[in-house]
Amino acid sequence: MSAKKLGIIGGGGHIGLIHAACLASLGYKVAAYDLDDRKIKNLQKALVPFYEPGLEELVKKGLEEERLRFTGNPEELSDAELVFICVGTPALPDGSADLRQVERAVEELARLAQGPVIAAIKSTVPVGTNRKLSQQLGKLGLSHKLTVIANPEFLAEGSGIDDFLKPSRIVVGGEDPQAMEKVVAVQSPSAAPVIKTSWENAELIKHASNALLATKISFINEVAAICEAFKGDIRIVSQGIGLDPRIGPHFLEAGLGFSGPCLGKDLRSFISQFGAVGEDALLLEAVFYINLKQLYSFVQKLEEHLGGLRGQKLGVLGLAFKPGTDDVRDSHSLPIIRHLLSRGAVVAAHDPLVGKSPQKDWLSRRLPSLQWAASPYEAAERKDALLILTACPEYRELDLERLKNSMANPLIFDGRNLFDSREMKELGFEYIGIGI
Numbered sequence: 001m002s003a004k005k006l007g008i009i010g011g012g013g014h015i016g017l018i019h020a021a022c023l024a025s026l027g028y029k030v031a032a033y034d035l036d037d038r039k040i041k042n043l044q045k046a047l048v049p050f051y052e053p054g055l056e057e058l059v060k061k062g063l064e065e066e067r068l069r070f071t072g073n074p075e076e077l078s079d080a081e082l083v084f085i086c087v088g089t090p091a092l093p094d095g096s097a098d099l100r101q102v103e104r105a106v107e108e109l110a111r112l113a114q115g116p117v118i119a120a121i122k123s124t125v126p127v128g129t130n131r132k133l134s135q136q137l138g139k140l141g142l143s144h145k146l147t148v149i150a151n152p153e154f155l156a157e158g159s160g161i162d163d164f165l166k167p168s169r170i171v172v173g174g175e176d177p178q179a180m181e182k183v184v185a186v187q188s189p190s191a192a193p194v195i196k197t198s199w200e201n202a203e204l205i206k207h208a209s210n211a212l213l214a215t216k217i218s219f220i221n222e223v224a225a226i227c228e229a230f231k232g233d234i235r236i237v238s239q240g241i242g243l244d245p246r247i248g249p250h251f252l253e254a255g256l257g258f259s260g261p262c263l264g265k266d267l268r269s270f271i272s273q274f275g276a277v278g279e280d281a282l283l284l285e286a287v288f289y290i291n292l293k294q295l296y297s298f299v300q301k302l303e304e305h306l307g308g309l310r311g312q313k314l315g316v317l318g319l320a321f322k323p324g325t326d327d328v329r330d331s332h333s334l335p336i337i338r339h340l341l342s343r344g345a346v347v348a349a350h351d352p353l354v355g356k357s358p359q360k361d362w363l364s365r366r367l368p369s370l371q372w373a374a375s376p377y378e379a380a381e382r383k384d385a386l387l388i389l390t391a392c393p394e395y396r397e398l399d400l401e402r403l404k405n406s407m408a409n410p411l412i413f414d415g416r417n418l419f420d421s422r423e424m425k426e427l428g429f430e431y432i433g434i435g436i
């Protein structure tokens with residue numbers, strides 16, 4: 001298919017842009033369409049709207065070699081044989097997924113296609129969505145066949161390009177084996193395991209995978225609470241658990257819990273899907289509440305320790321929802337900072353990537369009284385406490401002596417357990433982590 005043109009709807013977003021750039025790097029001609037004109041105009045100049053390692057270089061290369069094209073005109077996808085739908089599926093207030101972007105994207109594709117086309121749905125959608133979309137299209141009496149294939153995405157921000165090029169698996173769901181094969185063939189540069197299945201199984205695999213990752217995090221955070229009570233160390237407990245090959249070490253780090261644009265949103269959507277068919281999601285409800293409790297406990301502990309927040313000068317390290325990205329969507333740092341500010345604390349924050357990205361303006365509009373620090377040392381200077389909220393690798397390398405000497409009170413509340421508590425005490429810090 002490499003001579004054929006591929007299309008992306010939502011090509012300025014995290015998933016869409018990574019797909020567009022990676023597919024162009026594999027030799028395909030890719031037209032990436034997005035509703036957001038500002039993103040498109042910037043992308044046409046190779047200005048990437050968010051940080052993802054290696055992405056800017058791939059975008060530049062794709063543009064230079066004329067394999068990658070960004071457009072605000074959907075008609076430019078009209079001759080594509082395969083279009084990836086990568087639009088958002090945000091949570092509605094009741095936790096269910098808002099499917100309007102997906103529906104609009106598919107309708108648009110149906111309207112403009114000049115020949116048979118496959119819509120590969122990358123967006124994370126509730127079980128039953130792909131079948132429903134396909135049935136709705138069937139009733140439209142389209143002149144060209146539009147085949148809907150569920151193709152959930154598993155890449156993680158921060159390692160998106162590697163994950164795309166070496167996927168852990170490719171999952172496709174549908175009722176047209178040839179179309180499924182085409183979707184697989186386009187995106188399998190490496191010999192990744194492939195699962196070809198029904199629409200519903202593909203949708204369930206995506207939701208259950210994210211729900212299990214969230215469960216592991218809430219599990220270890222629950223164990224962290226009992227560790228604290230017995231003066232244990234969750235990092236050692238976690239290491240001991242993770243060495244069991246049946247369990248594995250991933251997603252077993254105690255901390256502030258899961259945050260970011262996917263795990264929480266997808267968990268809530270999955271829970272609401274259980275409700276819709278009259279089933280209880282007892283375990284997943286608990287996973288969700290443990291995650292909320294984790295955040296609440298962290299802030300409460302800080303407040304108790306300081307004897308209130310009014311007038312306290314606090315430094316924050318980390319705004320992104322995880323290291324290696326500038327994505328602050330649903331990051332834990334936001335509700336924590338909002339709470340601190342609302343209680344009268346003065347807060348200065350540092351983040352190595354957010355501080356240099358367009359997300360800084362977005363955040364400044366939402367948290368106008370937040371002060372920005374150019375370095376972690378500036379964030380800590382003359383502060384009554386320093387909070388570590390994102391496990392950025394550079395924070396592990398800090399000159400701790402310098403940090404301590406610059407603080408009014410050498411108190412660290414570490415929501416990511418970056419340091420050894422005994423060593424920190426020896427250095428003269430009061431150090432409070434999670435489960436240690």
Ligand SMILES: NC(=O)c1ccc[n+]([C@@H]2O[C@H](COP(=O)([O-])OP(=O)(O)OC[C@H]3O[C@@H](n4cnc5c(N)ncnc54)[C@H](O)[C@@H]3O)[C@@H](O)[C@H]2O)c1
Nearest residue numbers: 010012013014015034035036087088089101105123124153
């Ligand atoms: N971000 C992740 O790490 C990740 C991982 C796996 C799956 N997903 C899923 O992928 C989907 C996209 O996530 P994202 O993080 O890339 O979202 P995003 O908000 O970064 O990107 C979505 C893009 O779609 C555009 N858009 C919306 N409606 C459109 C339309 N009708 N036509 C053209 N463009 C349109 C938006 O302008 C935006 O640029 C979601 O369902 C998400 O759950 C995300």
